[in-house]
Amino acid sequence: MIEFGHLSHVGLRRELNEDTYYGDAELGLWLVADGMGGHEFGEVASAVAREAIVENVRGGKSLVDAIRIADEAIIRHSKQRTEGLPMGTTIAAARLSGNKYEAAWVGDSRVYLWNGQLRQISQDHSYVQELIDQGAITPEQARTHPHRNVVTQALGVTDPAHLKIESVGGELKPGMGLLLCSDGLTEEVDNAAIGRILAQSQFTAQECVDHLIAAALDGGGSDNVTVLLVRQL
Numbered sequence: 001m002i003e004f005g006h007l008s009h010v011g012l013r014r015e016l017n018e019d020t021y022y023g024d025a026e027l028g029l030w031l032v033a034d035g036m037g038g039h040e041f042g043e044v045a046s047a048v049a050r051e052a053i054v055e056n057v058r059g060g061k062s063l064v065d066a067i068r069i070a071d072e073a074i075i076r077h078s079k080q081r082t083e084g085l086p087m088g089t090t091i092a093a094a095r096l097s098g099n100k101y102e103a104a105w106v107g108d109s110r111v112y113l114w115n116g117q118l119r120q121i122s123q124d125h126s127y128v129q130e131l132i133d134q135g136a137i138t139p140e141q142a143r144t145h146p147h148r149n150v151v152t153q154a155l156g157v158t159d160p161a162h163l164k165i166e167s168v169g170g171e172l173k174p175g176m177g178l179l180l181c182s183d184g185l186t187e188e189v190d191n192a193a194i195g196r197i198l199a200q201s202q203f204t205a206q207e208c209v210d211h212l213i214a215a216a217l218d219g220g221g222s223d224n225v226t227v228l229l230v231r232q233l
Contacts, residue, residue, distance in 0.1 A: 001233040002096065004030065005206030007213050011184055012221030018042030018089075019182045019226040020050050028096040029057050032226050034109050034182040036154065037087035041078075045087040045156050048074050053093060063095050063104045064165050067155070071106075071163055074156030088157035092122060092180045099232065101178060104167035106158075107151045110186060113170070114177040114231075118195035121168050125153035143190070149183070177205070177231040185212060185227055188219030198229075205229045 002025045010017040018035035020043075033049045035042025052070035057063065070091070078087050090107025103111040108124040123129065127150040128142040142148055153164050172178065177198065185194070189212065197203070197211045209227045216225040 002230060003205045003233055004228065004230040005204065005209035006228045007206075007209050008224070008226040009184075009213050009217065009221075011224050012217060014224055016043055017224045018046060019184070019224040020046040021180075021226050021228055022050050022054055023228055023230070024054075027054075027058060029054065029063075029093070030096075030178070030180055030228050030230055031091060031093035032109050032180045032182055032228055033089045033091050034107065034184075034224070034226070035087070035089040036151075036157075037085065041081075041085060041087035042089065044077065045074050045089040048077050049089045049091055049155055053091070057095065063093055063102055064167055067091055067093065067104055067106065067165050068160075068163070071155040071158075071160060075160070078156060086157055088154035090151060090154055090182070092182075094178050094180060094230065096172060096178075096230065099171050099173060100169065101172045102167055102169040103178065104165055106163065106165055107154045109180070109182050112179040112181075112191075112194070114179060114195075114198050115173075115175075116199075118179075118191055118198060120191070121170075123166065124151075125164065126151050143187075148187070172232045174232050177229055180228040180230075181212075182224060182226040184221075184223035184225030185216050187223055188216040188221065188225075205231050 035046030
């Protein structure tokens with residue numbers, strides 16, 4: 001039995017919401033995409049990714065294959081535009097079949113596993129994550145780094161030959177959950193605060209999502225923010 005909550009908010013400093021998301025318990029597919037490119041291009045890129053992934057997963061493709069096809073679709077769409085400017089999107093997606101899950105991602109939208117405590121199971125494709133991996137900065141320093149928004153991988157932008165679609169899988173037992181979010185949440189709310197909200201067992205999945213979005217806005221709301229929470233009851 002699945003329960004999920006979902007919400008996207010433009011934030012307090014942006015005019016357009018370039019994030020998009022999708023959730024379908026019957027298909028067992030959830031995703032968050034954070035578009036980039038400005039002039040509505042990001043909004044288009046994230047929507048193209050969403051539609052391509054949904055269509056191809058529904059058609060029997062694996063999650064990773066569906067994301068690769070979405071990348072090709074964005075590149076085609078970009079070439080058809082008269083402006084010829086690149087557009088791209090991050091993606092964080094999860095498939096659930098029974099009690100087995102697979103999560104896949106490109107960019108810095110994240111997937112967390114909740115099992116009484118919060119654990120990030122995706123790894124950001126970002127400049128600051130590379131600095132963390134090198135030991136040059138700490139995760140705490142990354143939160144305020146001037147280049148914290150620079151992604152090193154994105155659909156539609158990265159050379160397809162070097163596109164790194166990563167995936168992990170595991171078991172989602174009753175009481176456990178998957179949290180998918182754009183960086184509009186993690187920019188403003190640290191993992192400890194996210195965990196405190198998810199630990200409120202009296203909250204429904206939707207109430208958890210609503211509180212997380214509110215926390216991001218209270219933190220400054222500097223970006224679009226999108227949150228999906230999928231829980232196994």
